[in-house]
Each structure stands twice: as structure tokens, then as C-alpha cells.
Amino acid sequence: MPKIHRTSRGVPVAEPSVRGLLAPEVAASSAASGNPSAIEAGVEPKGVKEILEESNKVDMYYMCRAYSEENRPGYHANEDRFYCEEHVRRRESEQVDMFIVGVLDGHDGAMAADMVADQLPSVVFNQCFLDKKKVHEAHVTAFEEIEKGLLxxxxxxGCxxxxxxxxxxxxxxxxxxxxxxxxxxxNSFDGSTFDTGAFCWMSRDLKAxxxxxxxxxxxxGWRVSDGRVEGLEPTRTIGDFDVKAKVPKGVISIVPETRMIDIIAEGRKKEKDARSVQGIxxxxxxxxxxxxxxQDILNIIKTKQKSVRQLQQYLATAGKDFDPEHQVASVLERIAGDVVTLALTKGSSxxxxxxxxxxSVGTPAAGG
Structure with missing residues (x-):
């Protein structure tokens, strides 16, 4: 199974109905096409300075775990990759102010996925903290740079x-x-019942x-034939130069669709006075x-609600003794493993x- 890259330590089934802010260049076309069907415009910070000011007002802790299995028939080695890396606010405190986590689906080999996993996090960090670019712009630049190297x-x-x-x-x-x-x-880890807020689908499928x-x-100026573009189903990828050479520039795009939510605002829809909120x-x-x-994923999470609550409590009360490798995070890997097993059981090849x-994101005061 691929390793996690680290620097330091309703429920729709088809096209998700995304609640969150679309990047400016895709918002108009997506709204006009009627997909997603319900868009609640979030309020994105005006610039990096404002984001930095906001990040200094909150304490943020996280844990991530992954699980991966190669295709059941064994046609080829596993071409999926994933990564999780973090940016430390101040070296003396080791307080994390940003982290980046992702999954990559490689095809025609794993080279593209490997390059993205190895290079994307550091490029995004540099773009945000050194060049003062917003997150969407940072990803656009990162994908462009990585694709030039892959070429x-x-x-x-591709991936x-x-x-x-x-x-x-x-x-x-x-x-x-x-x-x-x-x-x-x-909802709160010390509540009388285990519950979740409304699902926030952060992405939708970008395919032919x-x-x-x-x-x-x-x-x-191009066309889709039998649900594919020159044999390729995804329509926004890194690499795939054999396909991109056959079509006009931009048909297979490297510009991502980007959305955002305010984690605290989402959490307080369920817990209005919560000092800290958690989510998965x-x-x-x-x-x-x-x-x-x-719904399948929610059902799996609910079977492990006791362990999830323990994880919530650990993150909500974390301080200088926070251990990112604490065993309380093992529930995430168990959930991930169950999700993969379910997909294979249902016939994924x-x-x-x-x-x-x-x-977990917390503010110094309940109204912070």
C-alpha cells in the first residue's frame, strides 16, 4: 500500500449537490448548467492577509489515515497515491496553520501520480506563503509546473x-x-447522541x-464520443499527453474546480455555542x-461512533502534548479499510x- 507523505510528524449517490463556493472561473458555467442543483455561496476571505489573520485566531489539530487496495483482477500494480503534509506556523511552537491532503488516481502508469504526490504540497505551500496566492491560484500554478516537468x-x-x-x-x-x-x-463529542451535520460534497465528477x-x-471546439474524449473518460487531468496532442488546448484541462467552506460555520449549524468543532x-x-x-460511509462511521468520539475529544482538548501518531487515530484507518472492503465487495474492479x-478547529471564545 502506498505510504502517506508527511513533512513532520441528504446523501446524494450520483452527482453531488455541492454546498460551498466555486472558484470564480467555474461558478457561472456551473450555475448556468444547473449542476450542482443547490449552491450556497460561502464567503471566502478577500486575500491571503485576511486568511493569515484568521488562522492566528484559531487552534487547528488534525489526524489522517488512509487505506488502499490494488484492482481486484490484478491487471497492474496499484496506480493510486495519496499524501498528507503540513505547514507549521512558528517553528518554536510547532502549531500547524495549514495542511494539505489528497488522493490521486493514476492511469497508464503511476509516474504522473508519483510526481504530483511528491511535488504538489511544497509548491502549494510556497505559492500561498511566499507568493501570497490564494489556494485555487496556488493549485493552478502547481498543476502547471508539475505538468511541465512530466512532459x-x-x-x-496521467492522473x-x-x-x-x-x-x-x-x-x-x-x-x-x-x-x-x-x-x-x-456534533459535540460529549453530546447525548452521535449525530452529523449535512454532508458537504466538496467536489463533483469532471468527466466526459x-x-x-x-x-x-x-x-x-471538440466533442465527446461514447462518453470519452479520444478514449479518455476524465476531462481534467495531469499528463495524458498522447490524448492532449489530438485535441485543442484546454479540452483536457489542468484547471481544477475549487470549492471552500467555513469549518466553524458548518459545525455551529449543529452546535451554535461550540468553542471547537470537528468533522471528518x-x-x-x-x-x-x-x-x-x-450513506454507506455514514453507516460505517456510525458503527465506530464510540471511537470517533474519543478521537474528537482528543483533538478538541489537544495542546502542546499533541501526538499526531496517537493510537486514537486508528479508528480512521479502520473506517477507511471498511470503505475499501465494501467497494470491493460491491464489485469495484x-x-x-x-x-x-x-x-478540529477551535476559537479562543465561543463567538470568535
Whole structure:
């Protein structure tokens, strides 16, 4: 199974109805096409300075674990990859102010997925903290740089990417292709019952069977044939130069669709006076989502609610003695393993990878 990369230590089943802010360049076309059907516009910080100010006002702790299995028939080695890396606010405190976590679905070999896993986190960090770019812009630049490097290798490998960033109180998801991410707000760990808030689907499938992508491709002067573009199903990828050479520039795009939510605002829809809120971010490759629904994942989480509450409590009360390798995080790997097993049981024949991240964001005061 691929290793996690570290620097330091309703429930829709088909196209998700995403609640969150779309990146400016995709918002108009997505709203016009009617997908997603219900968009609640979040309020994104105006600039990096404002985000930095916000991140200094909150304490954020997280744990992530992953599970991956190669395709059941064994046609090829596992081409999925995943990563989780963090940015430390101040070296003397080791307080994390941003982390990036993602899943990658490689095809025609794993070279593209390997390059993204190795390079994307550091490029995004540099773009945000040194060049003062916002998260969407940072991903656009990172994907461009990585693809230029991949082109020099002569490889025809490609990959889809679902990359999520938590920075202060905000969660962004930059998506290329047909991996998916969903954020599940959790109620208080000391509540009388275990409950979750409304699912926040952070991405939707960007592939040749999606009407909004068919429309985009036609606007680029090309066509979709039998649900594919020159044999390729995902319509936004890194690499795939053999396909990109046959079509006009931009048909197979490297510009992600990016969405964000305010984690604290989402959590306080259930717990209005909560000083800290927790939630679980689930990211998976299409081998998962071809067979597993959001309701399936929620059912699995509920079977482990006692352990999930213990994890919530640990993160909510974390301080200078926080241990990112604490055994309390093992529940995330167990959930991830159950999700992959369910996908395989239901007949998935693709590589199956899921990464779960439990994040806790707290403010100094309840109204912070």
C-alpha cells in the first residue's frame, strides 16, 4: 500500500449537490448548467492577509489515515497515491496553520501520480506563503509546473487529483477528474447522541459523461464520443499527453474546480455555542465512488461512533502534548479499510483508495 507523505510528524449517490463556493472561473458555467442543483455561496476571505489573520485566531489539530487496495483482477500494480503534509506556523511552537491532503488516481502508469504526490504540497505551500496566492491560484500554478516537468520525461501517464487544504478555519478542495471529497460535520463529542451535520460534497465528477463538462468541451471546439474524449473518460487531468496532442488546448484541462467552506460555520449549524468543532473529510478515488454511496460511509462511521468520539475529544482538548501518531487515530484507518472492503465487495474492479482526515478547529471564545 502506498505510504502517506508527511513533512513532520441528504446523501446524494450520483452527482453531488455541492454546498460551498466555486472558484470564480467555474461558478457561472456551473450555475448556468444547473449542476450542482443547490449552491450556497460561502464567503471566502478577500486575500491571503485576511486568511493569515484568521488562522492566528484559531487552534487547528488534525489526524489522517488512509487505506488502499490494488484492482481486484490484478491487471497492474496499484496506480493510486495519496499524501498528507503540513505547514507549521512558528517553528518554536510547532502549531500547524495549514495542511494539505489528497488522493490521486493514476492511469497508464503511476509516474504522473508519483510526481504530483511528491511535488504538489511544497509548491502549494510556497505559492500561498511566499507568493501570497490564494489556494485555487496556488493549485493552478502547481498543476502547471508539475505538468511541465512530466512532459520532459516523455511519459504518457496521467492522473486525476483531489487536493484539499485546511488553512485556519477554512477548507478548500481543488479537483481534477473523478475522485471525490465530502466533509461531514460532527456534533459535540460529549453530546447525548452521535449525530452529523449535512454532508458537504466538496467536489463533483469532471468527466466526459457529465453534462457540464460536455458543454465545456464543446465550447473548446471538440466533442465527446461514447462518453470519452479520444478514449479518455476524465476531462481534467495531469499528463495524458498522447490524448492532449489530438485535441485543442484546454479540452483536457489542468484547471481544477475549487470549492471552500467555513469549518466553524458548518459545525455551529449543529452546535451554535461550540468553542471547537470537528468533522471528518473523506477523499476517495473513483474505484470507491463507483460502488459506495455517502450513506454507506455514514453507516460505517456510525458503527465506530464510540471511537470517533474519543478521537474528537482528543483533538478538541489537544495542546502542546499533541501526538499526531496517537493510537486514537486508528479508528480512521479502520473506517477507511471498511470503505475499501465494501467497494470491493460491491464489485469495484479498479484501484480503491480512501483517506480520512478528522479535523478540529477551535476559537479562543465561543463567538470568535
Amino acid at each position: 520532459k520525461t516523455g511519459s504518457t501517464a 486525476c487529483a483531489n487536493s484539499c487544504v485546511v488553512w485556519g478555519r477554512y477548507l478548500w478542495c481543488a479537483n481534477l477528474g473523478d475522485c471525490r471529497a465530502v466533509y461531514i460535520p460532527l 459523461t457529465a453534462p457540464y463538462e460536455v458543454e465545456r468541451i464543446r465550447s473548446c 473529510l473523506v477523499q476517495g478515488t473513483d474505484g470507491i465512488w463507483d460502488c459506495v454511496s455517502g 479498479d484501484d480503491c483508495t480512501v483517506i480520512l482526515t478528522c479535523v
